[in-house]
Amino acid sequence: xxxxxxxxxxxxAAGRNTVRALEIxxxxxxxxxxxxxxxxxxxxxxxxxxxxxxRGLLAAAERxxxxxxxxxxxxxxxxxxxxxxxALAESYVIGDEIGRGGMSTVFRAREHKHGRDVVIKVLDxxxxxxxxxxxxxxxxxxxxxxxxxxxxxxLDSGAAGGLLYYVMPFMEGxxxxxxxxxxxxxxxxxxxxxxxxxxxxxxxxxxxxxxxDLKPENVFVASGHAYLLDFGIAxxxxxxxxxxxxxTLTKPGLPLGTRRYMAPEQFFAADEADARTDVFAxxxxxxxxxxxxxxxxxxxxxxxxTADRAARPEVPASLRELVRDCIASAPGARPASMDxxxxxxGADPTCTxxxxxxxxxSAAASSARPxxxxxxxxxxxxxxxxxxxxxxxxxxxxxAGEVDVGGLREPLAMSVLRNETGDSSLTxxxxxxxxxxxxGLQRLGSVRVVSWSDALVASDRxxxxxxxxxxxxxxxxxxxxxxTGTYYRLRDSLHLQARLVNVRxxxxxxxxxxxxxxxxxxxxAVSQLRxxxxxxxxxxxxxxxxxxxxxxxxPPSFSAYQAFNLGFNQFxxxxxxxxxxxxxxxxxxxxxxxxxxxxxxxxxxxTRQIALADSLVTLARGQASELSEYHAASLRYFEAxxxxxxxxxxxxxxKAAAIAPNSRAAYDHATALLNAGFAREADSVLGRMNPxxxxxRGWSSxxxxxxxxxxxxxxxxxxxxxxxxxxxxxxxxxxxxxxxxRALAASGNLRALDSALVAWDALPVSVxxxxxxxxxxxxxxxxxxxxxxxGAAYAxxxxxxxxxxxxxxxxxxxxxxxxxxxxxxxxxxxEARPYFESLAKEFPDxxxxxxxxxxxxxxxEGRDAGMARLGPVDPFERGLHEFYRARVAAVSGEREQAILxxxxxxGHGVDGLTWEIASAFRDIEALQSDPRVQAxxxxx
Numbered sequence: 018x019x020x021x022x023x024x025x026x027x028x029x030a031a032g033r034n035t036v037r038a039l040e041i042x043x044x045x046x047x048x049x050x051x052x053x054x055x056x057x058x059x060x061x062x063x064x065x066x067x068x069x070x071x072r073g074l075l076a077a078a079e080r081x082x083x084x085x086x087x088x089x090x091x092x093x094x095x096x097x098x099x100x101x102x103x104a105l106a107e108s109y110v111i112g113d114e115i116g117r118g119g120m121s122t123v124f125r126a127r128e129h130k131h132g133r134d135v136v137i138k139v140l141d142x143x144x145x146x147x148x149x150x151x152x153x154x155x156x157x158x159x160x161x162x163x164x165x166x167x168x169x170x171x172l173d174s175g176a177a178g179g180l181l182y183y184v185m186p187f188m189e190g191x192x193x194x195x196x197x198x199x200x201x202x203x204x205x206x207x208x209x210x211x212x213x214x215x216x217x218x219x220x221x222x223x224x225x226x227x228x229x230d231l232k233p234e235n236v237f238v239a240s241g242h243a244y245l246l247d248f249g250i251a252x253x254x255x256x257x258x259x260x261x262x263x264x265t266l267t268k269p270g271l272p273l274g275t276r277r278y279m280a281p282e283q284f285f286a287a288d289e290a291d292a293r294t295d296v297f298a299x300x301x302x303x304x305x306x307x308x309x310x311x312x313x314x315x316x317x318x319x320x321x322x323t324a325d326r327a328a329r330p331e332v333p334a335s336l337r338e339l340v341r342d343c344i345a346s347a348p349g350a351r352p353a354s355m356d357x358x359x360x361x362x363g364a365d366p367t368c369t370x371x372x373x374x375x376x377x378x379s380a381a382a383s384s385a386r387p388x389x390x391x392x393x394x395x396x397x398x399x400x401x402x403x404x405x406x407x408x409x410x411x412x413x414x415x416x417a418g419e420v421d422v423g424g425l426r427e428p429l430a431m432s433v434l435r436n437e438t439g440d441s442s443l444t445x446x447x448x449x450x451x452x453x454x455x456x457g458l459q460r461l462g463s464v465r466v467v468s469w470s471d472a473l474v475a476s477d478r479x480x481x482x483x484x485x486x487x488x489x490x491x492x493x494x495x496x497x498x499x500x501t502g503t504y505y506r507l508r509d510s511l512h513l514q515a516r517l518v519n520v521r522x523x524x525x526x527x528x529x530x531x532x533x534x535x536x537x538x539x540x541x542a543v544s545q546l547r548x549x550x551x552x553x554x555x556x557x558x559x560x561x562x563x564x565x566x567x568x569x570x571x572p573p574s575f576s577a578y579q580a581f582n583l584g585f586n587q588f589x590x591x592x593x594x595x596x597x598x599x600x601x602x603x604x605x606x607x608x609x610x611x612x613x614x615x616x617x618x619x620x621x622x623x624t625r626q627i628a629l630a631d632s633l634v635t636l637a638r639g640q641a642s643e644l645s646e647y648h649a650a651s652l653r654y655f656e657a658x659x660x661x662x663x664x665x666x667x668x669x670x671x672k673a674a675a676i677a678p679n680s681r682a683a684y685d686h687a688t689a690l691l692n693a694g695f696a697r698e699a700d701s702v703l704g705r706m707n708p709x710x711x712x713x714r715g716w717s718s719x720x721x722x723x724x725x726x727x728x729x730x731x732x733x734x735x736x737x738x739x740x741x742x743x744x745x746x747x748x749x750x751x752x753x754x755x756x757x758x759r760a761l762a763a764s765g766n767l768r769a770l771d772s773a774l775v776a777w778d779a780l781p782v783s784v785x786x787x788x789x790x791x792x793x794x795x796x797x798x799x800x801x802x803x804x805x806x807x808g809a810a811y812a813x814x815x816x817x818x819x820x821x822x823x824x825x826x827x828x829x830x831x832x833x834x835x836x837x838x839x840x841x842x843x844x845x846x847x848e849a850r851p852y853f854e855s856l857a858k859e860f861p862d863x864x865x866x867x868x869x870x871x872x873x874x875x876x877x878e879g880r881d882a883g884m885a886r887l888g889p890v891d892p893f894e895r896g897l898h899e900f901y902r903a904r905v906a907a908v909s910g911e912r913e914q915a916i917l918x919x920x921x922x923x924g925h926g927v928d929g930l931t932w933e934i935a936s937a938f939r940d941i942e943a944l945q946s947d948p949r950v951q952a953x954x955x956x957x
Contacts, residue, residue, distance in 0.1 A: 300343025
């Protein structure tokens with residue numbers, strides 16, 4: 018016992034010596050050599066061992082062959098920029114240098130193929146000549162195999178012009194270092210970022226990769242989340258991994274890393290680094306982010322309990338303890354892995370039930386109890402479960418009839434989870450899980466559930482008799498779906514895996530994401546399991562969500578699903594801004610919920626937040642390996658849509674629609690076909706869909722597209738029927754009246770049109786699809802069909818109605834748009850100009866507004882002025898931009914150019930083509946006799 022006490026004391030003294038040595042080194046590192054020696058002697062105060070340690074640390078850090086300390090002069094950087102520009106000119110436009118490290122330089126660039134901004138990291142040739150390309154190539158291999166929501170993904174890599182490079186997405190945001198310039202972060206923001214970094218490191222460690230250079234400069238912050246960068250000096254723990262160190266890339270004694278964030282063992286030999294090295298760096302990062310000042314590097318203040326409490330008193334003690342443990346000088350005194358760090362973060366008392374998945378719903382309550390009680394309550398709980406089971410056993414009666422929704426057949430039963438730990442004392446965990454999950458299912462109130470007492474007795478009987486567990490629950494309890502799984506121990510962690518199985522069909526309804534917690538916190542695993550099961554059941558029972566292929570295969574947490582479900586309902590109501598917020602919240606609560614990113618991107622698109630949509634799609638691309646075939650095709654569709662590549666977007670969404678013919682993808686396919694003029698095929702796709710099932714249920718725009726298809730096919734009675742159906746089902750969707758007015762005008766039924774307009778006059782007026790817009794659309798349709806005087810009369814009524822409304826609300830955007838359209842159709846171009854010009858000025862990102870302004874300018878001032886007013890093309894609206902270029906060319910008498918541009922626009926696809934063709938009649942009437950134009954605008 019005495020020996021052990023002595024060893025512990027020595028170890029503590031050595032640790033304190035190292036901390037003091039690091040503190041002194043930080044103080045003297047930047048001093049001139051003449052001043053440094055005197056400062057070291059004075060600071061060490063006659064302690065020769067401490068002085069030797071300080072000088073050893075300085076010598077190790079200043080070796081000339083340290084990779085990250087190798088200087089790159091300005092001339093080299095300029096030469097490198099010119100070289101990479103020439104080497105990659107066919108694929109990229111190289112922009113400004115945005116960062117530089119010891120072995121590489123980072124440039125912003127524009128990718129030709131997809132028209133998107135990217136980041137290109139280039140190995141400096143001087144580094145390659147000195148140390149070879151192996152380390153950079155290995156960085157590429159590492160990055161390519163680390164697909165995690167909080168690790169910036171690799172898009173491409175290669176060699177060109179003798180230069181090695183790789184490409185990453187450009188994301189709007191800033192480094193954590195830039196964020197920290199403003200001071201310590203608010204607690205909740207800090208916790209989110211630290212959780213993100215910890216989860217990324219845990220993922221990398223699980224794949225045998227140690228980062229070794231974690232610091233604020235290598236953490237990127239975007240949309241409130243953190244993303245890990247730069248695996249340039251990462252170490253592969255297992256030499257069998259591709260690109261492993263193999264003893265060749267890290268020389269003994271070579272210091273690698275950034276001195277400020279290096280663990281003590283890194284100073285002497287980087288090849289000694291393991292996962293605990295990153296744990297140390299994470300602790301320093303957390304110390305800085307939280308502003309705790311626990312680290313000897315933080316500030317020149319005493320390090321101890323007093324200073325500790327003085328800095329950020331709102332930070333809970335458990336979090337301070339975690340940070341202090343992580344920055345222990347001895348590796349063995351730190352948390353053994355990032356999984357342990359994550360588990361302790363999740364158990365923090367500041368967690369709330371919305372902090373999923375980092376903080377399970379029960380963590381706040383369970384973590385408030387002393388750990389010794391958490392460990393000791395298992396025997397008590399086991400006895401309690403046994404007593405309850407014995408006292409409450411009764412035969413469960415199956416109600417008549419079974420329900421099978423989304424593959425989930427009722428009633429549900431929870432089995433005893435199989436104990437694979439090898440420790441029989443832990444068998445109670447499987448029983449506790451069954452009881453707790455069953456309780457949660459019963460609380461849902463919307464699903465029939467086998468009581469836990471029945472399921473427990475049946476599970477135990479099946480084990481005694483050697484019967485298959487699933488068969489027993491099906492035959493004895495008439496269960497339709499069973500939640501089953503296993504749990505096992507791995508070093509210091511407890512792993513739990515589960516799935517939902519339809520025992521009638523044998524179909525796996527959902528495979529839950531693996532759950533990993535600290536071995537001493539099994540209640541956290543059970544809490545997370547309950548949350549995951551409830552999420553899977555809720556998703557499967559929601560007819561709209563269950564229609565999304567494979568959403569329930571890797572179900573979200575229940576908390577995330579709740580936010581997702583709210584967003585889905587908001588999206589159906591076309592409240593896209595609110596839906597965007599909800600979808601992003603769903604992904605925040607569960608970063609594995611990639612489908613929430615896709616729908617968030619769609620909502621951002623619909624609110625014209627194109628940069629955000631692109632960012633969300635980029636994040637989804639980083640998690641693409643987790644997507645089903647359906648959602649992978651949907652992701653490709655959206656990527657092509659953002660780049661304005663019509664043919665590629667139609668091809669991708671057609672594949673998704675083939676997998677799920679009644680999904681939103683099928684609707685998108687039909688819309689894309691309409692935007693390219695393929696009305697017959699679009700009508701066929703829509704006709705095969707059921708608007709009362711799955712994703713289409715509650716989606717009003719389905720009827721809008723059906724009316725458009727009928728209009729293009731010349732079936733105006735059917736067009737009117739579809740518009741009336743829309744009005745009956747969705748009385749608030751005023752577009753229905755405008756669609757009906759168009760159908761009546763197209764069929765020449767002016768008596769019915771007049772009656773309808775009188776009836777609609779009682780409807781609210783301050784809306785986009787107003788009575789005024791119905792008059793304009795009807796007038797345009799009649800003029801286009803040769804009934805000029807009648808059409809002009811309706812358009813003139815529209816001018817009067819809209820003018821009167823604008824006296825009351827002069828800035829109403831919709832009224833200004835439709836008034837400009839009415840005046841344009843009446844050839845009153847000078848009067849239309851101020852309305853279109855004001856819209857283009859207020860909304861410069863809207864190609865349609867700029868295009869209308871360009872048309873009136875071209876008619877009044879000539880082609881060049883019109884083209885200048887149209888402005889540059891937005892990649893995602895390339896088709897619409899070319900359509901307006903064609904119209905400007907047409908009104909300027911450039912017949913061949915106009916036909917060429919119309920043809921190109923049709924290839925890309927024109928958003929809202931049906932409306933655009935109808936409103937462009939004044940511009941294309943001179944081309945109508947050309948057979949090429951007739952073929953181009955003919956119904957296909």
